[in-house]
Amino acid sequence: MGSVGDSYDNALTENLWMLIKTEGVRGHVFATRAEANLALFEYINGFYNSRRIQERLGFLSPIEFEEKHYANQATAEQVNHSAGAVGDQIHAAAGEDLEVGDGLVDGA
Structure with a gap:
């Protein structure tokens, strides 16, 4: 001022x-x-x-910024779940027993 x-x-x-x-x-x-x-x-x-629109949000509105953020977050979660499933398949192929407490199984 x-x-x-x-x-x-x-x-x-x-x-x-x-x-x-x-x-x-x-x-x-x-x-x-x-x-x-x-x-x-x-x-x-x-x-x-x-x-x-706001410059600090990359010329997006707050609503658009939140939608983009949550869409990116959902995509990252899908990738993490897919990677976990591939890891489970690798362990199973190696003959390792998987238990829910291992942190390897999603619990679903």
């Missing part, structure tokens, strides 16, 4: 208000203050925080 009177004093706040006005409420007429509050809440919590 800058000092009082310089151009950086309220730059972030002014930018946020500009976005709220242009993307969130411009063109709407609200009958009550409660209606306006609800519209602001829905914009900030429903769009701005969850769907707006």
Whole structure:
């Protein structure tokens, strides 16, 4: 933040208000203050925080980032389960007995 009177004093706040006005409420007429509050809440919590792309997330929205994360996690789990099954087959081919407590069998 800058000092009082310089151009950086309220730059972030002014930018946020500009976005709220242009993307969130411009063109709407609200009958009550409660209606306006609800519209602001829905914009900030429903769009701005969850769907707006963010540079720190690789230009993805938080929702897209989470979907990608969980998809990658599911793929990694499938690979780990497949590798475990191959390891079980190798041990079985070598004539080794497998027990549930060995940590080699998934328990399924």
